[in-house]
Amino acid sequence: xxxxxxxxxxxxxxxxxxxxxxxxxxxxxxxxxxxxxxxxxxxxxxxxxxxxxxxxxxxxxxxxxxxxxxxxxxxxxxxxxxxxxxxxxxxxxxxxxxxxxxxxxxxxxxxxxxxxxxxxxxxxxxxxxxxxxxxxxxxxxxxxxxxxxxxxxxxxxxxxxxxxxxxxxxxxxxxxxxxxxxxxxxxxxxxxxxxxxxxxxxxxxxxxxxxxxxxxxxxxxxxxxxxxxxxxxxxxxxxxxxxxxxxxxxxxxxxxxxxxxxxxxxxxxxxxxxxxxxxxxxxxxxxxxxxxxxxxxxxxxxxxxxxxxxxxxxxxxxxxxxxxxxxxxxxxxxxxxxxxxxxxxxxxxxxxxxxxxxxxxxxxxxxxxxxxxxxxxxxxxxxxxxxxxxxxxxxxxxxxxxxxxxxxxxxxxxxxxxxxxxxxxxxxxxxxxxxxxxxx
Numbered sequence: 050x051x052x053x054x055x056x057x058x059x060x061x062x063x064x065x066x067x068x069x070x071x072x073x074x075x076x077x078x079x080x081x082x083x084x085x086x087x088x089x090x091x092x093x094x095x096x097x098x099x100x101x102x103x104x105x106x107x108x109x110x111x112x113x114x115x116x117x118x119x120x121x122x123x124x125x126x127x128x129x130x131x132x133x134x135x136x137x138x139x140x141x142x143x144x145x146x147x148x149x150x151x152x153x154x155x156x157x158x159x160x161x162x163x164x165x166x167x168x169x170x171x172x173x174x175x176x177x178x179x180x181x182x183x184x185x186x187x188x189x190x191x192x193x194x195x196x197x198x199x200x201x202x203x204x205x206x207x208x209x210x211x212x213x214x215x216x217x218x219x220x221x222x223x224x225x226x227x228x229x230x231x232x233x234x235x236x237x238x239x240x241x242x243x244x245x246x247x248x249x250x251x252x253x254x255x256x257x258x259x260x261x262x263x264x265x266x267x268x269x270x271x272x273x274x275x276x277x278x279x280x281x282x283x284x285x286x287x288x289x290x291x292x293x294x295x296x297x298x299x300x301x302x303x304x305x306x307x308x309x310x311x312x313x314x315x316x317x318x319x320x321x322x323x324x325x326x327x328x329x330x331x332x333x334x335x336x337x338x339x340x341x342x343x344x345x346x347x348x349x350x351x352x353x354x355x356x357x358x359x360x361x362x363x364x365x366x367x368x369x370x371x372x373x374x375x376x377x378x379x380x381x382x383x384x385x386x387x388x389x390x391x392x393x394x395x396x397x398x399x400x401x402x403x404x405x406x407x408x409x410x411x412x413x414x415x416x417x418x419x420x421x422x423x424x425x426x427x428x429x430x431x432x433x434x435x436x437x438x439x440x441x442x443x444x445x446x447x448x449x450x451x452x453x454x455x456x457x458x459x460x461x462x463x464x465x466x467x468x469x470x471x472x473x474x475x476x477x478x479x480x481x482x483x484x485x486x487x488x489x
Contacts, residue, residue: 075416075419075420075423075461076420076423076424076426076427076457078454078457078458079426079427079430079453079454079456079457081430081436081439081453081454082098082099082100082430082436083098083099084096084097084098084436084440084450085097085098085099086450088289089265089279089280089283089284089289090280090283090284091280091283091284091286091287091288091289092288092289093263093264093265093283093288093289093291094264094265094289094291095264095265095266095267095276095279096264096265096266096267096436096437096440097266097267097268097271097276098266098267098268098271098433098434098436098437099268099271099272100268100269100270100271100433101270101433102270103269103270103433104171104172104270105169105170105171105172105269105270105433106169106170106171106172106175106267106268106269106270106271106275107167107168107169107267107268107269107433107434107437108167108168108175108179108265108266108267108268108279109165109166109167109168109265109266109268109437110165110166110167110186110260110263110264110265111163111164111165111263111264111265111266111291111437111441112163112164112165112257112258112262112263112264112291113162113163113291113292113293113294113444114162114163114164114257114258114262114294115159115160115161115162115163115164116159116160116161116235117161117162117232117294118257119253120249120253121241121244121245121249122235122236122237122238122241122244123203123237123241123242123245124245124249124250124253125159125164125253125257126159127196127199127200127203127245127250128159128191128250128253128254128257128258129157129158129159129164129165129166129258130157130159130199131189131191131195131196131199131250132157132166132185132186132189132254132258133145133155133185133186133189134189134191134192134195134196134199135189135190135191135192135195136185136188136189136190137188137190138188139185140192141192141195144181144185147178147181148178148181148182151170151171151174151177151178152170152171152174153168153169153170153171153174153178154168154169154170155167155168155169155182161232161233161373162294162296162445163294163441164257164258166182166186167437168182169269169434172269172270172275175275175278176278176282179278179279179282180282183260183282183283183285183286186258186260187259187260187286189251189254190247190251191247191250191251191254192247193246193247196245196246196247196250200242200243200245203242204239204242207237207238207239207242208239211238211239212313212315213313213316213320214313214316214318214319214320214385214486214487214488215320215383215385215486216486217311217313217320217486217487218311218320218321218322218383218484218485218486218487219320219322219383220234220236221309221311221322221484221486222309222322222323222324222381222482222484223324223379224236225302225309225324225482225484226301226302226324226325226326226379226482227299227300227301227302227326228302232297233299233374233379259288260286260288261286261287261288261289261290262288262290262291262292263288263291264291265279265283266436266437266440267279268433268434268436268437269433269434293444293445293447294445296375296376296445297375298375299326299328299374299375299376299377300326301325301326307483308395308483308484308485309482309483309484309485310484310485310486310489311484311485311486311487311489312486312487312488312489313486313487313488316487316488317387317388317488318385318386318387318487318488319385319386319387319388319391319485319486319487319488319489320383320384320385320386320485320486320487321367321382321383321384321385321386321391321394321395321483321484321485322381322382322383322483322484322486323381323382323398323481323482323483323484324379324380324381324382324481324482324484325379325380325475325480325481325482326374326377326378326379326380327371327377327378327379327380327475328377328378329377329378332459333459334471336456336459336460336463337463337467337468337471338371338378338471338475339371339422339460340415340418340419340422340460340463340468341405341468341471341472341475341476342369342370342371342380343418343421343422344405344410344414344415344418344468345369345382345401345405345476346367346368346369346370346382347368347369347370347422348418348421350417350418350421351368351369352401352404352405353367353368353369353382353384353398353401354366354367354368356397356400356401357384357394357397357398361393361397363386363390363393363394363397364384364385364386364390364394365385366384366385367382367383367384367385368382368383368384369381369382369383370383376446380475380481382398382481387488388487388488388489391485395478395483398478399478402472402476402477402478405468405469405472405476406469406472406473406476408469409465409466409468409469410465410468410469411465412465415463415464415465415468419460419461419463422460423457423460423461426456426457426460427457430453439453
């Protein structure tokens with residue numbers, strides 16, 4: 050009787066889900082939310098991404114100024130981080146409590162060529178919260194106590210980072226590639242924090258982050274009433290002088306193909322980085338480079354991961370990726386190894402380069418990479434607030450608003466021969482700076 054009952058409860062054979070091939074499809078179109086481009090009555094550029102009625106609004110104030118424009122290290126990031134640390138009329142706790150009481154959230158971003166204040170709130174409180182944000186951001190005076198406290202925290206965080214091999218591998222590779230005084234390599238040290246005070250932060254905000262110089266991006270539950278309220282609020286801040294920053298030419302230093310080494314104490318690991326400056330000829334070549342990087346080290350099934358990790362067991366993780374370098378890119382290969390494995394790792398990477406130059410990738414393999422990339426690309430547009438950073442990219446690159454709709458068709462048009470040609474142009478060990486940091 051018991052055996053009979055158990056036979057009805059416990060299946061005779063469990064399903065082996067590992068043997069079931071996942072269903073894949075080719076994502077060939079994006080269908081991203083439309084962007085409405087207009088201006089407020091006061092002349093501020095206004096980009097609107099409307100979604101379904103969700104009762105929540107996000108507004109982003111964006112300036113085309115960032116760490117590239119700072120006069121000393123950490124000035125840009127601290128000026129943004131502490132913009133609600135207090136005014137002459139209010140302390141930080143009062144400013145923050147107002148946001149909290151109305152269920153609003155805010156954060157700031159400070160990037161190389163841009164800075165943002167991002168506010169998210171329920172629709173019914175939008176007018177109050179946005180007005181409060183503008184009033185306090187425009188009057189920020191950076192009280193000394195808040196500055197000292199932030200410097201203490203961030204200086205300690207940097208000190209911890211500088212004890213890791215990965216930090217120094219990244220820093221030394223960029224400084225070797227571009228030079229220590231290049232805009233892309235103006236790294237700060239802990240003693241640079243001691244040069245920061247309220248005055249220098251106030252000066253940066255006044256020069257680079259005045260309300261009059263920002264653009265606005267509205268997303269979420271947007272309607273005519275919200276747009277009208279935005280017009281009314283911004284009328285108190287005459288401006289509309291936002292300008293897209295101009296990129297300069299980005300030149301790398303000639304490399305001598307030697308291995309740069311940086312000793313880091315108290316570690317038995319080595320962080321390996323290889324970097325090269327890449328200047329795509331056009332948008333088509335950018336898309337081709339994207340797929341070539343995916344094949345090289347852009348996802349778990351890439352050649353770097355499969356050979357260095359799965360086949361040879363030289364590392365737990367290694368990858369390749371592009372870092373922005375004005376309108377160009379810094380192609381980076383990065384991984385963590387033991388010191389005994391570094392030479393073999395360099396040789397293996399060179400072998401992978403040769404394989405990509407000498408062998409045309411099978412079409413089936415390339416299609417898998419395209420499917421993976423298309424899924425990742427499409428997911429970047431998910432959610433009601435995903436379009437803001439996309440618009441910033443279009444502005445920087447001077448691209449049309451429908452540019453993203455052209456990306457996936459361009460990706461699917463790339464052939465195995467295209468990638469092979471590109472590999473022969475770019476994937477040579479002599480083109481990359483080699484850096485080891487840690488137990489060298």
